[in-house]
Amino acid sequence: MPNKLSGLFDSFDNLDQIDINNLIAWLKPTPEPIQIENYLANKILYPQTLPLTASDMKIELAILREALRLNGPKPTDIANAMLGDNPYLNITLRKIIIPAHFLRFVPDLKSLTWAFVDGLLINRKKKDIFEDLWTVVLVSETDEVVGSVVTPEFKNKQDYVDLNILGKNLRVKAGSLTVIPCSKNRCKIAYKFANGKLLGKKEAALEISGGRLGFLIDGRNV
């Protein structure tokens, strides 16, 4: 018999170090800080509890974003970067690693991946052009590639990229976050930017990992 019930935040032992103002920044409409601080404290006290409402789920995801930010790789870690140096982001292999059991607590894979992107990548200074593309892996006893995260370099807010994915044309504007389904293991895409670049090129075609997520294009970093 287990001696403890598991929860979304089991692997984080520093949730009390989260800055409440950072947490609140993820929530709209802006809640009272005291409410969110008490919510977080009760979560630390009873980590196994489940959110009942949609608004509580938003708070859980905000906590997850900040927990990942706190526990993600730090700029100082780069000098000693090795394979598997961080449990959630493998910079060498450019993988976003999501523990599969997280889906029990956040069943929407899109929202879960989005939280990982916000927590781990949004403020990350790219080391090289290869950090424009990340593979998303669900990790349990066996690993499952569920898709990719693409972070293009838009030049300005008016910028856009035209995509051709599996024969379909699509335009993604700068500042947006888009999830495109592609359940195949490998998905062919062709792209052409107005001004920006992906993997150092304005226009190219490539194959990226797909899966039950597809791929998430994060164009918010303008």
Add this chain to the structure above:
Amino acid sequence: MSFLAPTRVRIQKEAIVRLTRSLKGNGKITVAPGQEVSPSEIIGTAFVSAGFRTINLAHLLEVSPQDIEKYIQRTVGQRIYKGELLAFKSSFLKGKKTIVSPTDGVVDFLDLKTGELRLKFLPKKEDLPAGVYGIVETVDSQKGHVVIQTSASLIFGMFGSGRIRDGILHVVTKRDEFLQKKFISASLGEHILVAGSLIFKDVITTAISVGVSGIITGGINAKDYKGMSGGRLIFPKKTENDIGTSIVVCEGFGSVPIGEDIYELLSSFDDKFVSVDGNKGIIYLPSFQSQSLIKVKNTQLPPIQENETIQYASEGTELEEINLGQRVRIIGNSYPGVSGKIIAVDQAETLMPSGINSFMATVETKRYRLKIPVANLEIIL
């Protein structure tokens, strides 16, 4: 299908426990191990120094600081009582100036650079009553501690802050009300207050300033709790803290009414001697029945261990299978602190508005029935 939930002991009735009574200053213990004691029995006497007061004699006498020795009527170390002459100056031009002592005390220090005199208040004699029916187990005359074995009901709160303190319990508010600053008066000094669903920082600081020994509350704001626990939220606590009063939080963070089970028990001890251990989150309610001594005499506690592991209220929860009829408490952020009885457990998952599929249990409270994920339940033992 069976489901597991954590268990929690909230109340333990009529346990035989050790209570430590301590002198508030240097003094003498007047009981010996093996001696039976009753609540009003004096088990020791201490002499407590209550601080000092500084008087600027140079300013009051209108003389230079180095001259105050000429006018002072007492020497350093001498005792003086309120209203007695402390300093006197007679001048042909300015007339007579007399300074009397504002309080009973001892002339402690004279500063000829600033012209200030420090008056140390006279130590007050403070008797230490046993507070409980019990048998003295050990006496530490040097530290002024007496360990008494007694019969007490124990309430295990969730967490808290502060060393062991005791006093007369005073139920100030209803279980679902906030304790407001206006309720705290000097007459509540050395009392343990039952505060309802939430206490704020200003109430705590006021309580400290009037010498309230302890506060029992349903909830507290996380920010205030962090402020008294070294800025961290770690359960069980790894360090002990003390801010000058002892606080036991029975339910959780935010405004959470004290559970009916705990509030009823506390109410039955209104105006009685109790003890709170904030750091462990435990409230001791010693029996006020003299017959309880019989049980104390017939119970053998294991010997006191040196470096005994501290058992915290929030420690040692184990998982148990959920069964119909069990008393449970809802935990987490929805319906916090609500308790009731399990009347049904679903065998199929329900999709909740949060998007999570979960097995649900139906909990019947005094007023309504709630469907709650089994993960949000705690079995009350």
